[in-house]
Amino acid sequence: MRIDKFLWCVRYYKTRNIATEACKKGHVKVNDQVVKPSREVFPTDKIELRKDQINYRLTVNDIPENRVGAKLVDIYRTDTTPKEAFEAKELLKYSKDYYRKKGSGRPTKKDRRDIDDFYDNEDID
Template identity: 40%
Template sequence: MIWNLHQFMAEKHTTRIDKWLWAVRIFKTRALSSEACAGGKIKIDGTAIKASRNIMQNDIVQVRKGIIKYVYKVRNIAAKRMGAKLVPDFLEDMTPEEELAKLQSAQKQPLQAREKGQGRPTKKERRVMDKVRDKY
């Protein structure tokens, strides 16, 4: 089957940011993208935005996921979710090398190990571990 880019493009020249983030596969569900917008993890041109904000071509979108701040430039407006092969036609990844280096160093760090026989961590211990993990 031949994919036509126009079937994924919006009729209008704008769409909601939460819908676009979901359509270009940055978030797995639209609810997750809306939640990220509400939590201040999405910025357009350096300004935190709401999920209902419309996005236009050539906008610079910053997405904070974990310890990494991804930067994307909007090439086209997507109307519906698409296959991964079509995503480069709709966004340009402009994430700085320093941010990607953070991701690689975090992946190289070993997971926290527990001594044998310790059992599962308690709720308090788990919160402390999560707090330490979120710092990096």
């Protein structure tokens, strides 16, 4: 089975086209080699892919016939991604909160409406 189809079948990518693009961009490695989307995958292959700033590592256990349900994914692959990768994503999420403090910079749509209401009420008095 092709690597792009396998990653789609085991639900790492929502569509096969997205999986193909990830392979073309070099985000997918099989046995430590960057691969094309047409690369065949066999059981015991080690796959490493980068998605959402996490380097996932998985081992192919079996090849599915077609796309499988979320509950059946563990039959076809073993996820060996270290927990530190997921913890780093949590830290990244917290760091993004501090780039723009609320109320600074360009006003939001709600802020603009509040300002307009304030000026409209001032004219009435």
